[in-house]
Amino acid sequence: xxxxxxxxxxxxARDLPWRGDCSPWGVLVSEIMLQQTPVVRVQPVWEEWLERxxxxxxxxxxxxxxVLRAWGRLGYPRxxxxxxxAAAMMVEKYDGAxxxxxxxxxxxxGIGTYTAxxxxxxAFGRRETVVxxxxxxVHARLVIGQALPAPALTSAEMKLAAELLPAxxxxxxxxxxxxxxxGALVCxxxxxxxxxxxxxxxxxxxxxxxxxxxxxxxxQPWAGTDRQVRGAVMAVLRAAEAPVHxxxxxxxxxxxxxxxxxxxxPAGVAAALxxxxxxxxxxxxxxxxxxxxxxxxxxxxxxxxxxLPR
Numbered sequence: 001x002x003x004x005x006x007x008x009x010x011x012x013a014r015d016l017p018w019r020g021d022c023s024p025w026g027v028l029v030s031e032i033m034l035q036q037t038p039v040v041r042v043q044p045v046w047e048e049w050l051e052r053x054x055x056x057x058x059x060x061x062x063x064x065x066x067v068l069r070a071w072g073r074l075g076y077p078r079x080x081x082x083x084x085x086a087a088a089m090m091v092e093k094y095d096g097a098x099x100x101x102x103x104x105x106x107x108x109x110g111i112g113t114y115t116a117x118x119x120x121x122x123a124f125g126r127r128e129t130v131v132x133x134x135x136x137x138v139h140a141r142l143v144i145g146q147a148l149p150a151p152a153l154t155s156a157e158m159k160l161a162a163e164l165l166p167a168x169x170x171x172x173x174x175x176x177x178x179x180x181x182x183g184a185l186v187c188x189x190x191x192x193x194x195x196x197x198x199x200x201x202x203x204x205x206x207x208x209x210x211x212x213x214x215x216x217x218x219x220q221p222w223a224g225t226d227r228q229v230r231g232a233v234m235a236v237l238r239a240a241e242a243p244v245h246x247x248x249x250x251x252x253x254x255x256x257x258x259x260x261x262x263x264x265x266p267a268g269v270a271a272a273l274x275x276x277x278x279x280x281x282x283x284x285x286x287x288x289x290x291x292x293x294x295x296x297x298x299x300x301x302x303x304x305x306x307x308l309p310r
Contacts, residue, residue: 014039031122035115128172129162134180135176135179233290237307240266246305
């Protein structure tokens with residue numbers, strides 16, 4: 001099974017810039033960006049980031065406001081601030097280098113067990129148990145015979161992943177990457193391409209007759225949610241070069257407000273404000289979104305208005 005997945009991976013794997021000859025910093029940035037975000041959206045932003053900030057020290061020296069602007073529309077912008085804090089710790093504690101062990105990586109701000117294991121494995125060749133959504137799904141079908149893994153990661157899944165991990169560090173890295181790629185390209189959640197699977201003859205799910213899932217996964221809603229409103233407000237603040245007065249955020253601007261906004265802000269602010277206003281957000285929801293952004297450190301509020309953190 002290890003050999004078949006490894007051979008398939010060598011022949012089929014996507015040519016992604018954070019694979020192969022990539023710095024540990026580049027691997028770490030990719031892992032943070034790829035959380036809950038597809039490759040097609042991440043790759044152009046990742047390339048811009050690595051060109052602009054090729055090292056943790058370069059990134060740590062940047063302002064939080066510029067970090068959030070560069071993050072753009074990747075979503076969950078707190079990831080960017082946590083990465084910024086992690087880079088600062090690398091400068092302070094590791095001479096600007098990405099630490100190379102699971103324990104040291106896990107101690108960085110915003111780095112969880114998955115990210116620590118993935119960076120230790122893919123950046124430094126460590127033998128670590130890497131378990132993401134794609135890997136969980138492949139393990140569930142290939143070994144257990146279930147259409148989907150449990151809704152939340154279980155200790156039994158982690159134990160299985162550890163048992164499946166090859167003893168040789170290099171082989172373990174390739175196994176982790178290969179199973180992850182298999183889940184992303186072939187053993188997908190909704191339309192698996194079983195005829196293309198290199199281990200279909202060993203798949204417990206196929207042998208069981210491909211039983212249906214025991215539950216229906218629910219995607220996260222977007223339209224009308226606080227997340228949508230927060231994202232629209234963040235788009236306004238990213239476009240602005242000065243604090244945005246609260247009156248401009250609450251509703252369609254009067255001619256006087258529009259003239260003032262035109263003088264104080266770039267043209268992109270008006271477009272972002274228009275999209276925010278088109279949501280027809282109720283006052284309590286907008287108030288909640290603004291308060292949440294300030295609490296999360298994604299925005300600052302003063303008598304002049306709201307702006308990105310400085």
